[in-house]
Amino acid sequence: MVRWQKFATGFLVDIGSQASMHDAQAQCLAIGGGLATVQTQAEAANFMLVRKSPSSGYYIGATDETVEGQFKWLSGANWTEPVPFWAPGQPNNTLGTQDCVELDGQLWYTIECSEVRHFICEYVPLIV
Numbered sequence: 001m002v003r004w005q006k007f008a009t010g011f012l013v014d015i016g017s018q019a020s021m022h023d024a025q026a027q028c029l030a031i032g033g034g035l036a037t038v039q040t041q042a043e044a045a046n047f048m049l050v051r052k053s054p055s056s057g058y059y060i061g062a063t064d065e066t067v068e069g070q071f072k073w074l075s076g077a078n079w080t081e082p083v084p085f086w087a088p089g090q091p092n093n094t095l096g097t098q099d100c101v102e103l104d105g106q107l108w109y110t111i112e113c114s115e116v117r118h119f120i121c122e123y124v125p126l127i128v
Ligand SMILES: [Ca+2]
Pocket: 064, 065, 068, 069, 093, 096, 097, 098, 099, 100, 110
């Protein structure tokens, strides 16, 4: 049983597993959601609240796999700049191969999409 937590911006859940980014997205899709989109301070606060392992890194649903340097939300939401959540010096795309994003503590860092991380799934109903 998936215990979604309801917020004004949608429903979030940490199903407690860890996976590479695409596997994590698949696990979120399997329960009717997708990797979480974090666009506002409120959404960031909700995301951090839902984490079961707050000292670990978590995938957010963003990647620049398609075009280097152009991040997109897997949810299809608009990517808006500037992003206030990047850690200093990020996104740094170390070795040119870091196309996924983890939230570690409260800030974002680019990592390789094959890295295994915790993740938050989000479900946004048509009517909340
Ligand atoms: Ca990149």
